[in-house]
Amino acid sequence: MQGCHFCDACQRFLRGEVVDINFQNERSLKFVHHRNLQSLTDALSSSCMICSLAWGDDVLPFLPDNPDGKVTASFRTGEQEWEAGTRSLNFEIEPSNMVHRYAAVVLSPWEIMVDHQYPDLLPDNTRTELGLSVIRHLYQDCVENHIECATQLTPKASRPSRILDIGGPQSNHVRLLLETRANREGSPYACLSHCWGGEIPFTLTKHTLKTLVNGVSVDALPRTFRDAIFIARKFYIQYLWIDSMCIMQGDEADWSFEAARMSDVYAQAVCTIAATHSKDSKTGLFFERQPSLLQPLRIQAAPKTKTNIVDKESSIYPFEGSYWCDNAKIWTDGIEKANLSSRAWACQERQLSRRIVHCGRTQLFWECHRLKAGENYPKYLPKWTTPHWFEDTARLKRSLNNLLVHKANSKAELDVHEQRDDLELKLIEALYFSWSAFRITYSVCSMSKEQDKLVAIQGIAERVGQALGDSLVAGLWSNRFLEELCWSKNRLLHDIPVREPTKWRAPSWSWVCSNARIWNSTTSKLHRHHPDWDFEIDLEDIDVKTRVSGELEHGLLQIKCRLLPAIVEPGLLEISKCSLHGTVTLKQNAVRFSAGTRLEDDMRVDMDVLEQRETKHVHMVIIQHCIHSDSDEVDPGYYELSSMEGLFLVPHAANPEHYVRVGLFRTGNHDASQVLMQEHKAAELRTITLA
Structure with missing residues (x-):
């Protein structure tokens, strides 16, 4: 804890001297953390390590001018599936209707986090060789060793009709290939998942077809496209599929034909590059960041032997010792609530993709069937980063893959009249539930065309239906x-x-x-x-x-x-x-x-x-x-x-x-x-x- 600054409220918490305690149940207690919002403002302005880690740099401009406002904290034992001994500290601004009303950190006993090497301070931009090397290593390991990620959802899926040849690292041009040998013979390609935004990005039309086939300069493309090409080349991937450049725009017949194949395009891609934070094609995939707000803390909980918490509820309050402290919502806020996750078509693209590079605002993240990881957690993300059940969009993908793998591992195809085994029935039930959870999030996703509500999930719905027999x-x-x-x-x-x-x-x-x-x-x-x-x-x-x-x-x-x-x-x-x-x-x-x-x-x-x-x-x-x-x-x-x-x-x-x-x-x-x-x-x- 040497060199760390903590505000008075956080110091009281670590000593077990909090005020206005309300014991909610055997797993949770609630107390007042900041008596007023000026106290929180001062804590963030003076860079209190815990408050800054929890709230980040977004909340200060939105804090209401409310003299009755305060910050409460709920201190809870972790979920059953979390790492042993982990606790969460959940903050809430009261009363308030502001979007940034909640924040949370977790405290995990230092000794159980030994599998995670304590990260160095990240660079001040997400475009670094260090970060890309972490994600590239995860990609290569997945391609070589993850059997479940190699499983294709449809063995005879169609290939893209058109694809971009982006060349090698030294090339400054890309060209559109039409029904090429690369398409037919299964050369690895990546996809870009992105928000178009209000301004139409660089597109394929009847007027631009010849130009794209002959080749265009990378510098002529929007920033998001340029950054996607940069990442694909770092991964030694020569071919890239971008919807706006590979589907003929303004041609309803071509769009209908390609829309029906789009699910196969993402499912067959060796990797999807997700412009997770970008709101349009001009924003790009890399961003400035404040490294000090992203590094986990090593803190010392040293409650006095006689305190108002320890005496009453020692099973909740952390025992004396070292704790790994980090933002509890690094995945939820960085991925599930990012701009791309609010788009209907992007929801399906994520469900169908076997491997995803998420270009978030503060970190690069990795997602595949086996694991999720990031720059601070290059091996895998701790279990406490798992989002709330209906915010966990990847739940549907996991449930579908679990059922498909189980069926593939069965000794023989079951006759339609045979009784399914107990595990398969449980996996089917889990998949139905995961679809319902996915629908909770998907139902409020935005789309450019109102009529696309079902169209945008037709691909994943067909795959789920095939697995369910429904x-x-x-x-x-x-x-x-x-x-x-x-x-x-x-x-x-x-x-x-x-x-x-x-x-x-x-x-x-x-x-x-x-x-x-x-x-x-x-x-x-x-x-x-x-x-x-x-x-x-x-x-x-x-x-x-x-x-x-x-x-x-x-x-x-x-x-x-x-x-x-x-x-x-x-x-x-x-x-x-x-x-x-x-x-x-x-x-x-x-x-x-x-x-x-x-x-x-x-x-x-x-x-x-x-x-x-x-x-x-x-x-x-x-x-x-x-x-x-x-x-x-x-x-x-x-x-x-x-x-x-x-x-x-x-x-x-x-x-x-x-x-x-x-x-x-x-x-x-x-x-x-x-x-x-x-x-x-x-x-x-x-x-x-x-x-």
Whole structure:
């Protein structure tokens, strides 16, 4: 700890002398770290090592001028899969609605981090031979030794129609190759995954075709393209695929043809170079950085023998000794929340790529099927860098690869009538869950064309479907269609209010119709193996028409169900708690609901109309439920509570004989479930059409 500067708040924490303690549970305690925001400002201005490591250099301009503001800290034992003895220190600015509201560091016992050599101070720019040599070594080791990364998802996948020959390190020109021997014979090539941005990058058109075939100067290309060529040459890769330079722009026929092959292009590439932080083709792949904000710390926790923490909760507070301290979100903030990760097409490109060089704002990172690594962690990233489950976009890729490898390692292909082994069933279940988690992030990704919502993930959806023995129907898995109807919209605290599509893109019963963040069914996730889990509707017909690209043309759904007339009346709005309360009134009963972050009311409601706080006449349809007996709920845990989900419907404005989905209701309350079932049994069974 010699030579390190710590602010008064961090020194108190290391001594175990924190204030305003709230013991949340056996694994977590909360306390006030900075009593006011000026204290945090002073700490960052004076380069407190822990505060600077946690908050970086982004937060100071955004700190609100709030005299009541403070910084709280939650000190927690690590997740079960983390390195033993690791703890997290999670900071939050309160009260605040600012984007940069949270920060976190981890403390791992120094002795368990021995596999990670303590890194030297990084250079002040990400374009260095040192950093590139780390990533190049990871690439070469992966190509030579990672069997799982050599596995191709489609053995007879098509090659790119066109590709750029970038030459060797001394070449100053690139030229476009058309259906060349390099394409046909499988010469290794890299792909660039990037944001186009507002300005159209250098493109292939009928007018530029001859020029590109003859060759253009590297200096004439946008900076992001030049940097990608630089990296590819460092990796001794001669061929590079860039969408804007290898797909004929302004030619719908060529785009449709190449879009259908794009998934194979990324899956077959020996490596993908990701412009992870770049917002457009002019930004480039390399950036200035502050090395002092990136280097892990070695700190000494030396709590006094008699302190207000150690006496009460020694299992949480770190024992005396040396700790490796680093920013807990180096991967989440550097990759998952970077500019490229917010783009729909880029999400698929990442899922399909076997190896990725991530060009982040502060570090170069490596990602393949076996491991993730970076300049500070050249062997592999510690487990505590793994993002929160639905922010972990690579989860889908891992789950898919795990299932494919398991199938490949099986002694023989299973007959379709044979029973799958237990491990395969677990891997299939994990893949379904990983898809749902991926959808939570993907559903709010942006795209240039609204109609591309399904088109942009058609490639990965086909591969997941092949592994599952399933297929998407308007975005819903066919084998789980009824439970898939129970998707819901859920806005996270800092989500920007979405603009819904201006043109028809999908039927109302499909999540594809919305730009909101889409959550999966809770009932089927938690109760699918319970004997009381059941459905209350029957699927009679699906009429869906899809273009070759994956774009939907129309979609109608016929179901046999019971309609429950109801009135939804919004009531109390609690802005500070992001919660709206109200009442759903049926023929014989009324049920309290909430729409927001709180779950104390009888029912959770997802309806866009609630934002206008208008009374709405609707029909309720129970889709699925798992109503436990009273004996099951004497001492209920979350998994043992009753659960019910269904849809709110209204007549279609243009065709009153059809209905459209306007929301979802969900309840985990036993009494509310019984009330709804009582009304349900009294209703008429009929067949309706959903549009």
